[in-house]
Amino acid sequence: MKIAVFGLGYVGLVTATSLSEVGHQVIGYDADTDKLESLRNSEVPFYEPGLADLVSKNIDQGNLHFVDHIDWAIADSDVIFIAVGTPPKEDGSADLKSLYQVVESLGQMLERSITIVVKSTVPVGTNQAIDRALNALLESRGLQVSCDVVSNPEFLREGNALHDVFNPDRIVIGATSRQAFDTMRRLYAPFHFTCPLLEMEPASAELSKYAANAFLASRISFMNELSRLAETVGADINQVSTALGTDPRIGHHFLHAGIGYGGSCFPKDILSLRNMFWEHRIESPLTNAIQQVNSEQRHRFAKTIIEHLADAIDNSTIALWGLTFKPNTDDMRDAPSLEISQLLQKAGANVRLYDPVLNSAIKDRFPTDSQLEFVDDMYEAVHGADALVLVTEWTTFAEPDFTKVMQLMRTPNVFDGRNFWDPDFVRSQGFTYYGVGRPEIRFNQKGG
Incomplete structure (x- = not known):
């Protein structure tokens, strides 16, 4: 089939590339001409493992093209995808300006019946x-x-997009005609042989996206709220999570306590969902609490660091490992590192920052300040530091040389914001270790 994709951000580019990979002829359009030129040279404007290689491959094979004229994109297309951004407005509602600009252009240029697919997340x-x-x-x-x-x-999932697009759990289609459903089944035939293709009304399809993200975010916030009780009563939230996850009614996914979620999807979609409740005059205390707990969790974590260092925090050096909102991406939207670094700075600390994919786009998200220092090596970050703070759980950090870290640090304090490391092992190396919802001292099991 001949496909046009409008909007070549994260969702649009992954969609265009995956469809071309299975043999569809795909033309991508974006209003950003600089982005188009980069894509024609197989330069992907964001980090997503494997995507650049797949873009290059399909350009070379002639399945994937990028154009800067709308009429070229739609000329022979069977299906048009709209995948433009729908960022939140100040009131939390979705900004649909770019979406309707595309709709208006299509309304002025189309000469025949065609299937229009809205991929953007919309109310x-x-x-x-x-x-x-x-x-x-x-x-x-x-x-x-x-x-x-x-x-x-x-x-x-950012960082796992190619796996997800080629191994979907489900494909959700909201339409009002049998012809539209049949067109989408044909388009997705290479993808849905291992997963269900769910046909439903458009409103149900739209709400299913918000429901999924809000539910996953609620699991994270529930575990983070529970971690506060665990810290107080001497329980280990990781052990509690394991006990919960073994219940087949619950499962293990999204039950990890830490410093909360970030990125473009969960925060934006929860705000938009809250706004929909408000517009329809329906109270939504649970949805409101999800975001509140998430925001508080970052502050609590920063407060733990500040209180531990006490008076020594003034002019101290604190190393942050991991800046992006999650591993395997360079996305800094609502990344916890932004707020945590700012809180530590306000308390008087000098903050040294390292991320495995550190680039200018990441650096530009932080305010220019003499108390911020970016480094290109994880061990350089901890040199002379009074605290090491793990913010993002990149696999690079899974097995650091703690002996080397101990030798480099001025004061051996470790604050594990993702419960990524074994507390007993880290403490055995001479560090003071703090996690999230984990006891400061573990109780040894008694022999029977």
């Missing part, structure tokens, strides 16, 4: 509104055509 009712707006534009031009508008939310 419930948006697909219906797009359907009305697009077909009204076509009718105003005197065209006797009608386009199907389909909701097809994405469920990709």
